[in-house]
Amino acid sequence: MNYFDHAASSTIYPEVLDVLTQTMKDDFANPSAQHILGQNLQEIIEIFREDFLKAIGANKNDSFIFTSSATESNNTVIRGLSLIAGDVVLYSKADHPSVTVPVEFLAEQFNVTLKEIILDTNATIDIEKFSSFLNENVKLVVLTHVNNQSGVVSDIEALAKIVKEKTKAHVHVDAVQSFTKINFKLSSDIDSMSFTSHKIGGPKGIAGLFLKHNHKVQPLLLGGSHENGMRSSTLSYPLIAGFHKAMKITMENSTQSFSKASQLSEMIMAKLSQMISTIQFPFKSTSPFIVSFVLPGISSDIILRHLETKEVYIASSSACSSKIPGFNPSLFAMNIPEKFHKNFLRISLGSLTTEKEVEALIREFLDVWDNLKHMRGR
Amino acid sequence: MNYFDHAASSTIYPEVLDVLTQTMKDDFANPSAQHILGQNLQEIIEIFREDFLKAIGANKNDSFIFTSSATESNNTVIRGLSLIAGDVVLYSKADHPSVTVPVEFLAEQFNVTLKEIILDTNATIDIEKFSSFLNENVKLVVLTHVNNQSGVVSDIEALAKIVKEKTKAHVHVDAVQSFTKINFKLSSDIDSMSFTSHKIGGPKGIAGLFLKHNHKVQPLLLGGSHENGMRSSTLSYPLIAGFHKAMKITMENSTQSFSKASQLSEMIMAKLSQMISTIQFPFKSTSPFIVSFVLPGISSDIILRHLETKEVYIASSSACSSKIPGFNPSLFAMNIPEKFHKNFLRISLGSLTTEKEVEALIREFLDVWDNLKHMRGR
Numbered sequence: 121m122n123y124f125d126h127a128a129s130s131t132i133y134p135e136v137l138d139v140l141t142q143t144m145k146d147d148f149a150n151p152s153a154q155h156i157l158g159q160n161l162q163e164i165i166e167i168f169r170e171d172f173l174k175a176i177g178a179n180k181n182d183s184f185i186f187t188s189s190a191t192e193s194n195n196t197v198i199r200g201l202s203l204i205a206g207d208v209v210l211y212s213k214a215d216h217p218s219v220t221v222p223v224e225f226l227a228e229q230f231n232v233t234l235k236e237i238i239l240d241t242n243a244t245i246d247i248e249k250f251s252s253f254l255n256e257n258v259k260l261v262v263l264t265h266v267n268n269q270s271g272v273v274s275d276i277e278a279l280a281k282i283v284k285e286k287t288k289a290h291v292h293v294d295a296v297q298s299f300t301k302i303n304f305k306l307s308s309d310i311d312s313m314s315f316t317s318h319k320i321g322g323p324k325g326i327a328g329l330f331l332k333h334n335h336k337v338q339p340l341l342l343g344g345s346h347e348n349g350m351r352s353s354t355l356s357y358p359l360i361a362g363f364h365k366a367m368k369i370t371m372e373n374s375t376q377s378f379s380k381a382s383q384l385s386e387m388i389m390a391k392l393s394q395m396i397s398t399i400q401f402p403f404k405s406t407s408p409f410i411v412s413f414v415l416p417g418i419s420s421d422i423i424l425r426h427l428e429t430k431e432v433y434i435a436s437s438s439a440c441s442s443k444i445p446g447f448n449p450s451l452f453a454m455n456i457p458e459k460f461h462k463n464f465l466r467i468s469l470g471s472l473t474t475e476k477e478v479e480a481l482i483r484e485f486l487d488v489w490d491n492l493k494h495m496r497g498r
Numbered sequence: 499m500n501y502f503d504h505a506a507s508s509t510i511y512p513e514v515l516d517v518l519t520q521t522m523k524d525d526f527a528n529p530s531a532q533h534i535l536g537q538n539l540q541e542i543i544e545i546f547r548e549d550f551l552k553a554i555g556a557n558k559n560d561s562f563i564f565t566s567s568a569t570e571s572n573n574t575v576i577r578g579l580s581l582i583a584g585d586v587v588l589y590s591k592a593d594h595p596s597v598t599v600p601v602e603f604l605a606e607q608f609n610v611t612l613k614e615i616i617l618d619t620n621a622t623i624d625i626e627k628f629s630s631f632l633n634e635n636v637k638l639v640v641l642t643h644v645n646n647q648s649g650v651v652s653d654i655e656a657l658a659k660i661v662k663e664k665t666k667a668h669v670h671v672d673a674v675q676s677f678t679k680i681n682f683k684l685s686s687d688i689d690s691m692s693f694t695s696h697k698i699g700g701p702k703g704i705a706g707l708f709l710k711h712n713h714k715v716q717p718l719l720l721g722g723s724h725e726n727g728m729r730s731s732t733l734s735y736p737l738i739a740g741f742h743k744a745m746k747i748t749m750e751n752s753t754q755s756f757s758k759a760s761q762l763s764e765m766i767m768a769k770l771s772q773m774i775s776t777i778q779f780p781f782k783s784t785s786p787f788i789v790s791f792v793l794p795g796i797s798s799d800i801i802l803r804h805l806e807t808k809e810v811y812i813a814s815s816s817a818c819s820s821k822i823p824g825f826n827p828s829l830f831a832m833n834i835p836e837k838f839h840k841n842f843l844r845i846s847l848g849s850l851t852t853e854k855e856v857e858a859l860i861r862e863f864l865d866v867w868d869n870l871k872h873m874r875g876r
Binding site: 123125128129130131132137140141144145148149150152153154155156157158188189191192194195216217218219221222225316318323324325326340341342343344345352353354355356357358359421424427428433434435436437 | 501503506507508509510515518519522523526527528530531532533534535536566567569570572573594595596597599600603694696701702703704718719720721722723730731732733734735736737799802805806811812813814815
């Protein structure tokens with residue numbers, strides 16, 4: 121199998137699988153239990169929490185909350201700020217639905233005003249226009265570090281700085297596609313950040329939310345006051361331990377994985393450009409783990425089906441946008457003309473992706489492209 | 499080890515562990531992905547969903563939503579009904595915090611009126627008083643099938659019937675402690691129900707929410723429209739498969755496990771009563787999986803610490819209430835005098851608990867009781 125959909129969900133590290141198997145078996149107690157079995161697990165969770173804070177460069181008095189998904193992390197912040205009519209939210213329609221849908225809910229439900237971050241032709245943020253929207257009414261700015269479809273990397277430190285110079289808005293960053301992959305320095309201008317485990321070789325069902333010490337976010341899940349009152353629910357020690365292990369592994373190999381992915385993604389772009397004259401790479405400043413392109417003339421779904429028969433797996437658009445037929449609002453916000461939305465493809469790499477796998481991908485891709493010659497229109 | 503805290507979190511079935519290990523390794527794709535790896539997983543999830551609907555006696559057009567915890571399931575319903583000022587919610591302070599805290603939030607935030615379900619001296623619901631609170635302003639009634647601290651089983655079918663005779667209220671049932679353990683018939687009077695995996699030998703981090711086909715619940719997690727729009731987030735196929743396996747095993751052995759637990763819990767009550775004259779069993783109509791009692795004269799925490807040294811684990815109060823010092827509002831609602839809140843103990847059995855383990859528990863418990871003679875007040 122040649123799996124190139126790591127941005128949707130990555131394969132799990134063997135070491136993480138070992139941690140999960142062992143902890144699911146042995147560490148079954150409820151970490152909130154009063155007996156020593158529970159207390160011991162809660163203590164280790166606190167050590168893991170500190171490790172996560174350290175990994176992102178946060179302080180000990182900041183919070184790292186374990187949630188079930190990045191969707192939950194994003195919803196917790198966006199819905200938890202209790203914004204009211206007249207408040208302005210700055211966001212991008214190019215972002216993941218777990219950001220755009222709750223933001224648009226605020227407008228519908230509470231008459232919050234939405235301002236859209238404008239992207240330039242390469243799907244990067246137009247700083248001048250971004251800056252022009254900032255005023256004292258802006259209460260929340262939602263940014264994405266690495267866009268899940270385009271792979272575009274935003275300079276979140278610089279953007280957060282501009283926000284704080286002109287407003288007192290809460291700055292939230294979705295860092296799902298960049299966490300442990302793309303280097304960044306957590307500045308004091310960033311108030312919250314979302315992360316997830318299953319994009320970095322960990323299990324699904326566990327994720328993280330960084331909250332700066334002075335945040336004003338109200339919890340979404342109320343109950344037994346777990347996670348310092350910020351997220352009630354029995355803590356899943358095994359999933360947290362698996363997430364922690366995946367974070368440790370990816371952090372340790374981060375520089376090396378980045379170089380490797382850069383080399384492999386350049387190889388993909390070079391070879392495909394060389395052989396397919398009509399291919400378009402519309403984005404710049406992208407993560408090396410995501411190679412997205414437009415292939416005019418043939419539906420991306422047909423390419424997907426043909427690649428599947430060769431056990432090669434890539435994506436035609438975000439797994440989380442797959443329910444939108446035809447028109448893709450994220451791609452539209454990225455200035456991809458509507459007629460090309462059906463021709464969009466994404467190849468995404470994992471930290472363990474090898475040159476051999478990439479060579480096989482290119483070979484099979486070009487083979488499919490060649491075989492579909494008769495079907496290609498314009 | 500003699501583990502008797504299954505009501506807080508159960509040990510995991512070996513067969514479930516096998517499912518988890520295999521699926522975490524092999525079934526890593528995102529079930530929302532457009533390629534066949536994702537589509538295949540989504541198809542199996544739909545089969546699992548039907549199995550859950552069948553298991554609880556629901557119809558095919560009803561919904562079974564996979565959530566991350568029973569806390570999330572309860573919050574989804576309680577917060578998702580969009581109740582407004584003037585609406586009345588009927589609930590019990592004896593219930594789990596994941597029910598009481600979101601209900602009390604509705605009162606604070608939206609001026610919803612709360613009416614408390616009154617319990618009689620055995621902590622069972624006083625039907626006459628319950629019925630007297632019902633009128634057209636009641637929009638939500640929250641019931642618990644088996645109370646997590648007392649183990650008291652409520653006749654949810656009869657109660658839901660009374661509600662529907664007098665109101666159009668939504669009837670929500672927390673069935674976390676009864677699911678697959680206590681027999682019940684899902685009547686059409688019940689609108690929603692919460693379940694969780696980690697109390698029935700499955701993994702933590704996955705849970706369920708039954709919603710009747712004509713429900714009016716708004717989703718809590720917004721984003722990629724997973725779960726028919728009712729719960730956005732990447733579905734964790736391995737956790738769902740593990741939960742499904744645990745449900746299958748417990749359902750198949752349900753009658754046998756109930757008989758066994760009945761025999762064992764009666765044995766515990768008989769032996770402890772026989773040897774400890776001051777022991778009080780304040781509850782009636784209880785689940786055989788939960789044996790709760792008051793032991794005047796010595797703090798339950800001291801007993802816990804001594805039992806721990808013998809690798810025997812029981813609970814002094816719900817794991818989810820452990821953050822409330824001294825006074826326990828649930829026990830108070832159950833008519834347990836405040837002076838006894840520190841003397842409350844809970845022994846909870848799993849479906850695999852053996853007679854030998856129970857004998858060891860009784861022996862060690864009586865030994866600790868005997869050794870603490872010098873410390874006992876009264």
